[in-house]
Amino acid sequence: MPSSWIEFLPTLLKGAEITVIVALLSAVLAIVAAFIAGLGRLSKLWIVRTVMAVYVEVFRGTSLLVQLFWLYFALPFIGIELPKMAAAVLAIGLNFGAYGSEIVRSAILAVPKGQWEAAVALNMKPWQRMWNIILPQASLRMLPPFGNQLVELIKSTSLVYFITMADLTYQAMVLRNNYISWTTEILVLLLLMYFVMATLVSVGVKLLERKLTAGRL
Amino acid sequence: MSTTVIESGEEASRENASLRDKPGTGNTPIVRYQGVTKSFGDVQVLKGIDLEMMPGEKVAVIGPSGSGKTTMGRMLMTLEEPTEGTIELDGELLWHMRVKDRLVRADEKHLHRMRGHVGMVFQHFNLFPHMNVLRNVTEAPRKVLGLSKEEAEERAVSMLGKVGLADKLKMYPSHLSGGQKQRVAIARALVMKPKVMVFDEVTSALDPELVGEVLEVIREIAEEGEMAMMLITHEMDFAKEIADRVIFGADGRIVEQGTPEEIFENPQSERLQSFLQRFRAQGI
Numbered sequence: 001m002p003s004s005w006i007e008f009l010p011t012l013l014k015g016a017e018i019t020v021i022v023a024l025l026s027a028v029l030a031i032v033a034a035f036i037a038g039l040g041r042l043s044k045l046w047i048v049r050t051v052m053a054v055y056v057e058v059f060r061g062t063s064l065l066v067q068l069f070w071l072y073f074a075l076p077f078i079g080i081e082l083p084k085m086a087a088a089v090l091a092i093g094l095n096f097g098a099y100g101s102e103i104v105r106s107a108i109l110a111v112p113k114g115q116w117e118a119a120v121a122l123n124m125k126p127w128q129r130m131w132n133i134i135l136p137q138a139s140l141r142m143l144p145p146f147g148n149q150l151v152e153l154i155k156s157t158s159l160v161y162f163i164t165m166a167d168l169t170y171q172a173m174v175l176r177n178n179y180i181s182w183t184t185e186i187l188v189l190l191l192l193m194y195f196v197m198a199t200l201v202s203v204g205v206k207l208l209e210r211k212l213t214a215g216r217l
Numbered sequence: 218m219s220t221t222v223i224e225s226g227e228e229a230s231r232e233n234a235s236l237r238d239k240p241g242t243g244n245t246p247i248v249r250y251q252g253v254t255k256s257f258g259d260v261q262v263l264k265g266i267d268l269e270m271m272p273g274e275k276v277a278v279i280g281p282s283g284s285g286k287t288t289m290g291r292m293l294m295t296l297e298e299p300t301e302g303t304i305e306l307d308g309e310l311l312w313h314m315r316v317k318d319r320l321v322r323a324d325e326k327h328l329h330r331m332r333g334h335v336g337m338v339f340q341h342f343n344l345f346p347h348m349n350v351l352r353n354v355t356e357a358p359r360k361v362l363g364l365s366k367e368e369a370e371e372r373a374v375s376m377l378g379k380v381g382l383a384d385k386l387k388m389y390p391s392h393l394s395g396g397q398k399q400r401v402a403i404a405r406a407l408v409m410k411p412k413v414m415v416f417d418e419v420t421s422a423l424d425p426e427l428v429g430e431v432l433e434v435i436r437e438i439a440e441e442g443e444m445a446m447m448l449i450t451h452e453m454d455f456a457k458e459i460a461d462r463v464i465f466g467a468d469g470r471i472v473e474q475g476t477p478e479e480i481f482e483n484p485q486s487e488r489l490q491s492f493l494q495r496f497r498a499q500g501i
Contacts, residue, residue, distance in 0.1 A: 043456045061304040065416065072414060112343075114339060114341055114343035115343060115345065117294075117296050117337075117339065117343060118339065118343035118344070118345070118402075120294070120295065120332070121294050121296070121332075121335075121336060121339075121404075121406065122356070122357035122361060122405070122409060123329060123332045123333050123357065124357065124360060124361055125325075125329060125361075126325065128360055128361070131357065132360060133345055136347045136421075137345075137346065137347050140347075
């Protein structure tokens, strides 16, 4: 039997490492997907808009856990076998990308029309208007909601436990099975570790926001 | 014009393609509107505009709000597409291209090439809030004209000096007064060296005490002469002083045009007379 809760830490930290890796990779994918889908939904081409709208609605309209099961358990039956990590990152990344696309889209639409017009008047090309004028302003508006989404994303990585990835939640459950009388301590530690990660992200995003707006407002 | 897909109205077809001089011969208008109309949904804001501006000419456009003045300027800046009619810039069609004797809507490439001749200053400045003053003015010369950072900054600093803001290079727009913002916007448009510049009610959003400094800058630019200017304005005294020609528009048409003296001292139409009366009664 363990003599103190401290002895659980190494195992939990090992799990936390997996959690962080899944969260980081998923976040990168989510941001890329959010920008592609968010910009795509503003495209002049109806086919692009439609494809992106379908992606967003499908991933927002179904449960993340079911998407995860689908990628990991169902795809092998049609001949696609994904490693656990790939399935986890794809499911979480694409799911949050779908929500993020709305953030991207609305932040772009929120930039005053006069900014586009000034960019046209200076003869910038369409991509220059977007890249040099609109996106820098829209990104600032995206930061706070993206920060919230990132916290949500970290917490939702616990679902990978259900495809038996050895993440933080998984390790805590294994410990609990072995030391059932320490359940309370183990679960308190589990809560705390998620809380620390989420807080670090929140604070980081706030600092970034402050840094980016410095001098401008 | 018989083969065009755009109906440009009787007046426009009367002046035929034969009227189109070669660019650069000196008597080619820099701007030519022919039978231009514009509708937003069911509302027709411009009902057939024919207008020519010569290189370097300063044209003031006055008229009641809602007369379509701003729309006229925005069309020249390619921000608003004509519903009917054509606009020529330096002898070339702005919004259309000729494909096998038919006029078709110009593509972005054509618009990009043409738009380089036009600049615009907006009522609400539209400075880029995420860039400091210097960057606001150097961004387009660098990204659009392809100038080096040094060249662009040299040009920008000299232009900002001209509008009296050489000491504000590192400031962000949110720290500037309205008058200063508008002067930055003017410098930003000028560094692109357009042949025609549209000033769209550039003092209307300013506090009264800041109007003077902006008008002073425009006056100096006008005196330099080579750039044609379309001044959409409510500043009658200013229009009178600066313009070579004044255009009075109302209800989507050009009602009267002439020299400042003709328009302000000897207005012909009833519409213009009552418009000027109302203005004088307000003491503006």
